[in-house]
Amino acid sequence: MRMILKSALGFLACIPFVAACSTTSSESSSPQIVVTYSVLGSIVTDLVGDAAEVTILIPDGQDPHEFQPSARDIETINNADIVISNGLDFEEGLLEVLASAEENGVPQFRVGNYITQRIEEGDHNIADPHLWLSPANFIEALPSLTSAINEAAGLSIDSAAQSDALTQLDEDITSVIKSIPSCVLVSGHDELGYFSDHYGCTVVGAIIPSFSTTSEATASQIANLKKLATENDVKAVFTGLGTPPEVSEQLANELGIAAVSLSTHYLNGAANYREFMLNLANQIAEVLR
Numbered sequence: 129m130r131m132i133l134k135s136a137l138g139f140l141a142c143i144p145f146v147a148a149c150s151t152t153s154s155e156s157s158s159p160q161i162v163v164t165y166s167v168l169g170s171i172v173t174d175l176v177g178d179a180a181e182v183t184i185l186i187p188d189g190q191d192p193h194e195f196q197p198s199a200r201d202i203e204t205i206n207n208a209d210i211v212i213s214n215g216l217d218f219e220e221g222l223l224e225v226l227a228s229a230e231e232n233g234v235p236q237f238r239v240g241n242y243i244t245q246r247i248e249e250g251d252h253n254i255a256d257p258h259l260w261l262s263p264a265n266f267i268e269a270l271p272s273l274t275s276a277i278n279e280a281a282g283l284s285i286d287s288a289a290q291s292d293a294l295t296q297l298d299e300d301i302t303s304v305i306k307s308i309p310s311c312v313l314v315s316g317h318d319e320l321g322y323f324s325d326h327y328g329c330t331v332v333g334a335i336i337p338s339f340s341t342t343s344e345a346t347a348s349q350i351a352n353l354k355k356l357a358t359e360n361d362v363k364a365v366f367t368g369l370g371t372p373p374e375v376s377e378q379l380a381n382e383l384g385i386a387a388v389s390l391s392t393h394y395l396n397g398a399a400n401y402r403e404f405m406l407n408l409a410n411q412i413a414e415v416l417r
């Protein structure tokens with residue numbers, strides 16, 4: 129496991145011009161890449177290998193929509209050779225800090241700017257930020273991501289192996305979803321759009337009809353969702369981050385179907401992106417089979 133979360137001790141121990149710093153000199157000589165969330169961190173770690181130190185800002189298990197940075201996180205961002213984030217306003221609590229670091233000259237790579245975005249059309253068009261739930265998005269962004277890292281960190285990383293691995297993963301997920309008769313579901317918030325578009329699933333609605341977990345559903349929205357779920361013969365309500373369990377369980381009970389918790393926004397202990405995505409696909413397939 130090469131992902132490194134800087135410990136408080138390591139951070140405090142290194143005071144410039146103090147002898148204790150010498151133990152960290154070899155660390156600081158390798159390029160410092162900061163990645164905002166764990167799923168993206170796994171991809172970047174696999175891509176760069178030992179060529180750079182990758183620091184994941186938002187710990188596995190915390191909601192990236194809502195994460196608020198500490199003073200040390202802000203320092204870490206400002207000392208990075210490059211910061212890689214999701215973009216599309218996913219990391220709501222980091223937007224200002226990332227913008228200010230960029231103004232101070234810290235290179236930024238926002239993956240969402242390099243993919244084919246899903247846009248929810250309305251008074252204000254909003255781009256769906258949940259891009260990591262389809263490996264196809266990373267395959268699309270990989271050449272730009274690799275160039276940005278190489279340029280900012282003075283490296284010459286080749287993305288071919290990572291591209292092959294993502295293509296293989298995409299094929300494996302396709303096989304899993306093809307093994308079920310129909311993939312029709314209700315999600316927690318509007319999080320499975322890229323996944324569903326790419327793998328041929330239909331999301332009839334979400335308990336929280338928003339791209340963010342920071343919103344809430346109204347009673348009439350829940351009633352409408354119940355109607356849609358019945359009409360579309362939905363077999364399970366997939367909930368998770370930001371969805372009140374009592375709301376999803378009540379809905380599932382009233383529909384006579386299962387409420388299944390999915391981990392969609394962080395690795396949740398998975399060893400890497402591949403394991404995370406296959407866990408997700410297999411969990412969906414098992415319930416709908």
Ligand SMILES: [Zn+2]
Nearest residue numbers: 319339340341
């Ligand atoms: Zn989300």
